[in-house]
Amino acid sequence: MTITYESLKDSTVVSLRHAIRRGEYTSHTAGLGTGMLQANLAIMPQSHALDFMRFCQRNPKPCPLSGVSDTGNPMMFTLGADIDIRTDVPSYNIYRDGVLDRTVTDICDLWQDDFVAFALGCSFTFENALQQAGIPLWHIEHNKTVPMFRSGIETVPAGPFSGKMVVSMRMMPEDRVAHAVEISRKYPLAHGAPVHFGDPTDIGISDLNRPDWGDAAPVHEGHVPVFWACGVTPQVAIEAAGLPLCITHQPGNMLITDVSEFAEIPNYQSNTVFRGEQQ
Amino acid sequence: MTITYESLKDSTVVSLRHAIRRGEYTSHTAGLGTGMLQANLAIMPQSHALDFMRFCQRNPKPCPLSGVSDTGNPMMFTLGADIDIRTDVPSYNIYRDGVLDRTVTDICDLWQDDFVAFALGCSFTFENALQQAGIPLWHIEHNKTVPMFRSGIETVPAGPFSGKMVVSMRMMPEDRVAHAVEISRKYPLAHGAPVHFGDPTDIGISDLNRPDWGDAAPVHEGHVPVFWACGVTPQVAIEAAGLPLCITHQPGNMLITDVSEFAEIPNYQSNTVFRGEQQ
Numbered sequence: 309m310t311i312t313y314e315s316l317k318d319s320t321v322v323s324l325r326h327a328i329r330r331g332e333y334t335s336h337t338a339g340l341g342t343g344m345l346q347a348n349l350a351i352m353p354q355s356h357a358l359d360f361m362r363f364c365q366r367n368p369k370p371c372p373l374s375g376v377s378d379t380g381n382p383m384m385f386t387l388g389a390d391i392d393i394r395t396d397v398p399s400y401n402i403y404r405d406g407v408l409d410r411t412v413t414d415i416c417d418l419w420q421d422d423f424v425a426f427a428l429g430c431s432f433t434f435e436n437a438l439q440q441a442g443i444p445l446w447h448i449e450h451n452k453t454v455p456m457f458r459s460g461i462e463t464v465p466a467g468p469f470s471g472k473m474v475v476s477m478r479m480m481p482e483d484r485v486a487h488a489v490e491i492s493r494k495y496p497l498a499h500g501a502p503v504h505f506g507d508p509t510d511i512g513i514s515d516l517n518r519p520d521w522g523d524a525a526p527v528h529e530g531h532v533p534v535f536w537a538c539g540v541t542p543q544v545a546i547e548a549a550g551l552p553l554c555i556t557h558q559p560g561n562m563l564i565t566d567v568s569e570f571a572e573i574p575n576y577q578s579n580t581v582f583r584g585e586q587q
Numbered sequence: 588m589t590i591t592y593e594s595l596k597d598s599t600v601v602s603l604r605h606a607i608r609r610g611e612y613t614s615h616t617a618g619l620g621t622g623m624l625q626a627n628l629a630i631m632p633q634s635h636a637l638d639f640m641r642f643c644q645r646n647p648k649p650c651p652l653s654g655v656s657d658t659g660n661p662m663m664f665t666l667g668a669d670i671d672i673r674t675d676v677p678s679y680n681i682y683r684d685g686v687l688d689r690t691v692t693d694i695c696d697l698w699q700d701d702f703v704a705f706a707l708g709c710s711f712t713f714e715n716a717l718q719q720a721g722i723p724l725w726h727i728e729h730n731k732t733v734p735m736f737r738s739g740i741e742t743v744p745a746g747p748f749s750g751k752m753v754v755s756m757r758m759m760p761e762d763r764v765a766h767a768v769e770i771s772r773k774y775p776l777a778h779g780a781p782v783h784f785g786d787p788t789d790i791g792i793s794d795l796n797r798p799d800w801g802d803a804a805p806v807h808e809g810h811v812p813v814f815w816a817c818g819v820t821p822q823v824a825i826e827a828a829g830l831p832l833c834i835t836h837q838p839g840n841m842l843i844t845d846v847s848e849f850a851e852i853p854n855y856q857s858n859t860v861f862r863g864e865q866q
Contacts, residue, residue, distance in 0.1 A: 358637045358703075361644075362655050366665055368852050376641050378745070386645055386743060424637075464665060464854065466657070493851065496775055500851055572772070572779060573647050575743065 316340055321564055322390075328564075329395040334413045336560035337398065338432060338448075345497070345569050346562040347374050347387070347427035348539040349397055350546060351415070351555040354379045357424040359467025363545060364428065366464035370473050370541030372497045374567070374574035375427035382419060384427060386575045388566035393425045398561035406550035411558055418555065430539050430562055431476060433498035433569045437491050443484050446525050453560070454478065455519035456538050460512020461503065463541060468549035474540040475503060477516065479531040488534060497574055505534040521559075595619055600843055601669075607843075608674040613692045615839040616677065617711060617727075624776070624848050625841040626653050626666070626706035627818040628676055629825060630694070630834040633658045636703040638746025642824060643707065645743035649752050649820030651776045653846070653853035654706035661698060663706060665854045667845035672704045677840035685829035690837055697834065709818050709841055710755060712777035712848045716770050722763050725804050732839070733757065734798035735817050739791020740782065742820060747828035753819040754782060756795065758810040767813060776853055784813040800838075 311332045316324055321341045327333045337346055352360060357379070364371040375387045384391040395414045402409045402418065412418075431454070435445060447454045454476045461473040480488060485505055493501035504511045516533060517524045521540060527533075546554050557563065566576040590611045595603055600620045606612045616625055631639060636658070643650040654666045663670040674693045681688045681697065691697075710733070714724055726733045733755045740752040759767060764784055772780035783790045795812060796803045800819060806812075825833050836842065845855040 354637070358633065358640065358658075361637065361640050362657070365640075365652055365655050366854070373644055376644050378641070379637075496851070572775070575645070 313340075321566060325391070325396050325564060328398050329392065331413050334398045334561070337562045337564055338560065341564040343569055345374065345565045345567040345571070345574065346430050346432045347565060348430050348542070349393070349400075349555070349557040349563055350426045350428065350542060351393065351423050352546075352551055353420065353553065354422045354424050356467070356549070356551055360426065360469060362466035363463070363469035363542070364426070366466055367473070367541065368496065369500055369503060369537035370463065370539065372429040372499060373426065374429045374497050375565070377425040379424050380421040382423075382425065384425060384563075384565075386577075387427060387563075388576055391563070391565065393563070394419050397557050397563050399558040401556045401558050403547065403551070403554045403556070405552060406547045415555055427563055427565070428539055428542060429495075429497040429499065429574075431499055431536060432562070434492040434495045434536075436569065437495065438488055441487060441491055443480055443488055445478055447478070447523065452525070453522035455516075455523060455525050456521040456540055457508075457513045458520045458544070459535070463545065468551070469545040471541070471545045471548050473503070474520070474538040474544055475511070475535040476522075476538040477519070477525065477533050477535050479525055479527065479533055482530060482532045485532055485534055492536065499537045499539075502534045502536050505532055508533060508535075511535065592619075600845060604670070604675050604843060607677050608671065610692050613677045613840070616841045616843055617839065620843040622848055624653065624844045624846040624850065624853065625709050625711045626844060627709050627821070628672070628679075628834070628836040628842055629705045629707065629821060630672070630702050631825075631830055632699065632832065633701045633703050635746070635828070635830055639705065639748060641745035642742070642748035642821070643705070645745055646752070646820065647775065648779055648782060648816035649742065649818065651708035651778060652705065653708045653776050654844070656704040658703050659700040661702075661704065663704060663842075665856075666706060666842075667855055670842070670844065672842070673698050676836045676842050678837040680835045680837050682826065682830070682833045682835070684831060685826045694834055706842055706844070707818055707821060708774075708776040708778065708853075710778055710815060711841070713771040713774045713815075715848065716774065717767055720766060720770055722759055722767055724757060726757070726802065731804070732801035734795075734802060734804050735800040735819055736787075736792045737799045737823070738814070742824065747830070748824040750820070750824045750827050752782070753799070753817040753823055754790070754814040755801070755817040756798070756804065756812050756814050758804050758806065758812055761809055761811045764811055764813055771815065778816045778818075781813045781815050784811055787812055787814075790814065
């Protein structure tokens with residue numbers, strides 16, 4: 309049985325994740341599980357985990373680490389009461405020696421006792437906040453994929469992981485930029501403030517009409533391009549590292565967690581008085 | 588030659604760190620290197636580093652990770668142009684099998700090729716911000732050590748690292764609490780917002796007059812105790828883990844970095860347009 313996107317729009321996170329676990333929903337998660345933190349995924353053997361974790365710590369804007377599994381344990385127990393990373397993502401990309409081998413809907417048969425799973429915050433979180441503040445987002449309004457560019461900004465390397473920072477671009481009226489900065493800065497677990505706005509050549513991007521990923525967005529008079537660090541950065545670093553085996557989510561098809569988008573820390577059980585407080 | 592605290596108060600960070608490197612200053616760093624991020628230190632063999640990094644990721648309020656060295660490399664190159672972690676902290680505690688063995692002023696003879704050094708943000712950062720906002724801090728005004736308590740809040744374990752969260756307590760007028768929360772929340776790399784305020788028994792603290800570390804603070808009419816996650820938490824977790832060898836800073840004697848206290852990310856070279864911006 310296959311379930312449609314529309315029929316899941318009002319589902320609870322638990323029933324949504326169960327549909328994904330049963331393989332009944334295998335597509336993108338934008339706009340699903342409203343209010344909950346969604347995450348990019350990277351799974352690799354423990355032998356590379358410390359270097360990858362260093363890469364995330366050194367590049368927190370493209371790689372905001374929101375959860376790390378115990379070695380060999382597929383339950384992401386800080387992100388939810390019952391999240392099995394082998395089944396609870398709609399679809400997975402399997403990389404062998406840095407090359408995409410195939411795409412699958414669960415990884416039960418691939419799971420290894422030495423695997424470590426990493427969840428990294430994604431842009432859906434701050435995009436929701438921008439929209440709630442009335443800042444128009446062209447790609448969402450037109451059902452397109454946000455344009456992404458390989459910038460000239462170097463990441464800080466760690467072990468085999470390195471490369472240029474990938475950035476996503478959103479055009480907006482010039483007088484809304486300061487507000488967009490202020491809002492997104494409140495979400496360090498979802499890329500934080502932009503890395504740049506204005507002239508794209510300042511960060512090594514020569515042509516806004518030719519994104520490296522996603523759809524080109526029209527350039528309107530009085531609008532300014534604003535660039536955020538993008539979760540494709542770690543994917544590119546992983547490909548370049550050429551690990552014998554590495555598993556990621558298929559782009560757009562995220563892990564939906566039990567952590568509130570407004571949580572100060574990425575733990576669904578956080579019992580501090582400020583858990584879930586919106587500021 | 589020994590240099591006094593007073594003579595260093597107006598020193599640049601570089602000359603300050605050089606005095607520390609030469610062993611001429613071996614004491615506390617509160618109030619020195621104004622405007623720069625200071626950090627707690629933990630050094631351990633790589634065999635425990637992934638678990639310790641998980642512990643920090645899972646407990647970001649007591650353990651805000653601001654820097655991690657490459658294995659065997661004593662230069663903390665993300666935190667400054669020339670920071671040698673073997674010499675650039677005023678004094679170090681050497682733990683063997685979880686027990687304090689001795690205190691030394693450099694660790695050149697102890698450094699190992701498998702060592703990983705971790706820098707964790709500390710409370711000096713948000714305390715400076717609170718003082719600048721006119722919120723009185725009793726322990727600073729009276730040259731005392733902030734009172735710290737072993738709370739009933741459990742940390743999220745990782746490998747051998749676990750234990751109760753240690754919290755620091757600051758009394759303040761009730762009408763300043765909301766402002767203190769708002770200010771400190773802006774510094775997730777320095778413990779962020781408080782974990783609790785008001786009744787200490789809510790978090791398992793029975794007697795405010797008997798702190799587990801530091802000096803008891805007087806309780807004034809109309810003042811409320813506010814509790815922040817404390818950097819002693821990882822020290823306690825490290826002691827309980829009983830690692831054969833682990834090195835920390837001596838409490839109060841911090842690493843002074845080249846990263847601005849207002850930096851969005853802990854990298855002194857960050858070239859994003861929002862580096863160092865104060866909000």
